[in-house]
Amino acid sequence: MGKTIVEKIMAKAAGKPEVSPGDYLKFGIKDTYIQVGSDIGALNSREYERLGWDKFFDPKKVMIAPEHCGTWARQQDNVTNRESHRITKEWALSLGVPKENILDLGNVGTCHHLPIEKGWALPGNVYLHADTHCPTAGGVGCLGINLSAAEPAFLRLGWMWFRVPKSIKFNITGKLQDGVMGRDVFEYILGQIGPAGAVYQAMEFTGQVVEDMSLDGRLSMCCLSIFTGAKTGIVNPDQKVFDWFKTRTKVHYEPQYSDPDAVYAKTYTYDGSKIEPQIVVPPYRRTVQPVSSVEGTKITTAFIGSCASGRDEDLRIAARILKGKKIHPDVMFNVTPGSAETMLRTDKEGIISTLLEAGCLICAPSCSMCPGFYTPLAKNEVCIASSTTNVPGRMGEESAQVYLGSPATVAASALEGKIADPRKYL
Amino acid sequence: MALKFKGKVWVFGDNLDVDKEIIPFREREMGLMKDGNFGKWVMTPVDPEFPKKVKKGDIMVVGTNMGCGHGHQHANIGIKQAGISCVIAESFDRNFFKNSINLGLPIIELEGINKNVKAGDILEVDLEAGEIKNVTTKKTLKFTPLPDFLLEIMSAGGIEPYTDKLIAEGKI
Numbered sequence: 001m002g003k004t005i006v007e008k009i010m011a012k013a014a015g016k017p018e019v020s021p022g023d024y025l026k027f028g029i030k031d032t033y034i035q036v037g038s039d040i041g042a043l044n045s046r047e048y049e050r051l052g053w054d055k056f057f058d059p060k061k062v063m064i065a066p067e068h069c070g071t072w073a074r075q076q077d078n079v080t081n082r083e084s085h086r087i088t089k090e091w092a093l094s095l096g097v098p099k100e101n102i103l104d105l106g107n108v109g110t111c112h113h114l115p116i117e118k119g120w121a122l123p124g125n126v127y128l129h130a131d132t133h134c135p136t137a138g139g140v141g142c143l144g145i146n147l148s149a150a151e152p153a154f155l156r157l158g159w160m161w162f163r164v165p166k167s168i169k170f171n172i173t174g175k176l177q178d179g180v181m182g183r184d185v186f187e188y189i190l191g192q193i194g195p196a197g198a199v200y201q202a203m204e205f206t207g208q209v210v211e212d213m214s215l216d217g218r219l220s221m222c223c224l225s226i227f228t229g230a231k232t233g234i235v236n237p238d239q240k241v242f243d244w245f246k247t248r249t250k251v252h253y254e255p256q257y258s259d260p261d262a263v264y265a266k267t268y269t270y271d272g273s274k275i276e277p278q279i280v281v282p283p284y285r286r287t288v289q290p291v292s293s294v295e296g297t298k299i300t301t302a303f304i305g306s307c308a309s310g311r312d313e314d315l316r317i318a319a320r321i322l323k324g325k326k327i328h329p330d331v332m333f334n335v336t337p338g339s340a341e342t343m344l345r346t347d348k349e350g351i352i353s354t355l356l357e358a359g360c361l362i363c364a365p366s367c368s369m370c371p372g373f374y375t376p377l378a379k380n381e382v383c384i385a386s387s388t389t390n391v392p393g394r395m396g397e398e399s400a401q402v403y404l405g406s407p408a409t410v411a412a413s414a415l416e417g418k419i420a421d422p423r424k425y426l
Numbered sequence: 427m428a429l430k431f432k433g434k435v436w437v438f439g440d441n442l443d444v445d446k447e448i449i450p451f452r453e454r455e456m457g458l459m460k461d462g463n464f465g466k467w468v469m470t471p472v473d474p475e476f477p478k479k480v481k482k483g484d485i486m487v488v489g490t491n492m493g494c495g496h497g498h499q500h501a502n503i504g505i506k507q508a509g510i511s512c513v514i515a516e517s518f519d520r521n522f523f524k525n526s527i528n529l530g531l532p533i534i535e536l537e538g539i540n541k542n543v544k545a546g547d548i549l550e551v552d553l554e555a556g557e558i559k560n561v562t563t564k565k566t567l568k569f570t571p572l573p574d575f576l577l578e579i580m581s582a583g584g585i586e587p588y589t590d591k592l593i594a595e596g597k598i
């Protein structure tokens with residue numbers, strides 16, 4: 001009987017010939033790194049101190065990155081972000097993490113952009129991290145699983161327990177319309193299957209649309225997969241992925257692929273050419289509607305960024321829409337590149353200049369407005385964002401409303417001062 | 427920790443988001459929970475009086491996709507702090523499931539629980555035996571217990587105390 005890519009990666013990680021849904025396994029990471037953010041690192045160090053632990057399972061495998069809010073003086077827990085980084089750095093050094101494994105702001109970004117760029121999350125491997133959106137790595141055929149509260153214990157043990165999920169196949173056929181992005185495909189699926197549509201299962205995205213899609217689009221879909229209750233999201237890797245990693249790692253990796261006769265809990269097929277730009281309507285993360293149903297809703301703020309977007313393609317499409325134009329005078333449009341690398345590349349392409357000329361605010365690479373940093377929403381503001389979630393208070397004041405859409409939709413809306421369909425600008 | 431509990435049932439619905447329904451995100455982000463007592467905030471967006479009404483040992487019965495959204499563990503910690511002995515759900519979000527075991531919050535996944543239990547019922551649950559007795563209706567429900575090693579982690583109080591045990595035993 002055939003196996004899915006998720007089952008094959010988990011079997012490989014656990015050193016077993018094969019595994020099946022429902023099996024409980026114990027395994028760690030083998031060839032690459034465990035990435036610890038300096039904000040969560042500071043909490044981990046406190047936990048280590050409380051427990052009297054004084055070792056990592058393998059300090060050479062620990063990477064420290066100033067992710068999440070690396071550039072924001074966050075006062076939560078009375079510790080600013082720079083202070084968190086200092087605490088984490090000293091803690092890591094004292095436990096034997098090599099100096100070269102500790103990154104600082106020139107390498108900053110949201111946590112899930114970094115491992116893809118640095119070659120830590122590789123096809124066929126497992127990527128573990130203490131943040132919800134690890135499944136992002138599925139975009140390059142790597143199994144991303146969130147450690148959440150178990151990160152300190154994982155750093156000590158070197159392994160964690162996992163349950164093998166069933167997989168659901170999403171076959172997206174045809175060709176997307178210009179202005180319809182990976183983001184829209186995911187939200188469309190969420191609208192179809194609902195927020196409990198893939199509880200504890202893996203979403204495997206396939207079909208012509210996914211094959212044609214850029215890595216940026218695939219990463220965005222996988223990043224968001226958790227909003228259907230899924231454990232993770234993944235795409236079978238292809239030449240685009242291997243080309244991407246060619247210059248990024250010397251580590252040997254073994255990509256895994258779903259067998260043609262793999263067993264799925266369900267298979268859904270959707271015609272990609274019929275998918276419209278999608279909007280998540282507040283206050284719930286689960287209300288998905290086509291853009292036409294909310295077109296014209298006035299906005300005060302727009303945001304492109306977070307681990308769900310803020311990649312080259314996202315900034316590029318915004319620049320295409322805004323080139324030679326000015327955003328609406330009543331709108332503050334924050335565009336935050338997801339990483340220093342994206343910022344550099346898009347700057348070289350002239351994208352950053354185009355966005356600045358249009359009146360956007362460009363922030364240093366980080367999570368930025370997604371969890372309410374940099375330019376948090378004021379009372380009663382209405383925002384359209386391409387970030388991950390819109391739970392009340394997520395991006396600032398609780399009374400502010402957050403609509404979610406693709407970067408193209410966000411850019412078109414910033415231009416008009418109201419929610420707009422990006423297709424007319426492309 | 428024993429793996430048997432008895433308590434009064436509180437019922438909540440489907441798709442409870444850790445940041446929206448279980449522990450309000452904004453208040454946490456504003457530092458209002460700096461004291462580490464998330465229990466005072468549990469379920470307040472749904473029922474502001476809940477933390478005051480709930481008694482030690484009470485049981486939460488919820489619908490599908492319990493604890494969805496982000497993997498924030500404050501939800502699991504808060505439920506435990508509020509005195510809830512056990513959460514029974516039709517299904518769990520993966521992050522919530524994992525965090526519960528790793529933080530020592532007893533959980534049971536049982537499809538059909540909502541049809542068999544209503545608010546105010548008294549339940550007796552036995553995690554090892556895989557049995558829920560509804561003392562009020564005198565009905566007994568069966569479920570598949572978690573594998574032994576997970577029950578061991580849970581009853582140690584979570585993955586950290588469990589790791590401590592391995593260290594003490596010289597196993598790591």
Ligand code: SF4
Pocket residue numbers: 068110111112131133305306307308366367370371387388
């Ligand atoms: S961008 Fe948002 S969702 Fe992603 S890691 Fe940062 S805070 Fe979390």
